Amino acid sequence: MLLRFFHKIFGTIDFAGYHARNIEASLQILQSYIIMNTFKSSHLSPYSAFGFLPETIRFAQSLRLHVDKNTRDPMDRELRRRIWGHLLFLDVESTIATGLPPIGIHYSAAFSFS
Known part of the structure; x- marks a missing residue:
């Protein structure tokens, strides 16, 4: 049942141009995309389980x-x-x-995780 729900929701998510419309909504779309694909990856072999990751990382980078x-809002900063x-x-x-090898994220990113 969850897998059927995943496929139905996944069909409605469109990354193409979505981030240009609304940043807050784009963050929610990105979160849902990560959650759904993490669920999906638990049902696949390792080589196909993380196929969503490059596109997701690019989308996140486009949102900076x-x-x-x-930012003035500490909640927004923490969410990002x-x-x-x-x-x-x-x-x-x-x-x-x-x-x-890793997809290519620089782990010395500007964020401090301390």
């Missing part, structure tokens, strides 16, 4: 999540930091699972 922005941190985690996890 990899840059430590001084956590999403980017989770993408770093998924990249390391996929590297461990597949033995392939």
Whole structure:
């Protein structure tokens, strides 16, 4: 049942141009995309489980999540930091699972995770 729900929702998400419309909504779309694909990856072999990651990382970069922005809203800053941190985690996890090199995220990113 969950897999059927995943396929229905996944068909409605469109990254192409979405980030140009609304940044807050784009962050929510990015979060849902990560959650759904993490669920999906648990049902696939390691080599195909993380196929969503390069596109997701590019989308996050287009939203400038990899840059430590001084925003007035600390909640927004923390949300961006956590999403980017989770993408770093998924990249390391996929590297461990597949033995392939990291996708190319620079781990010395502008964010400090301390």
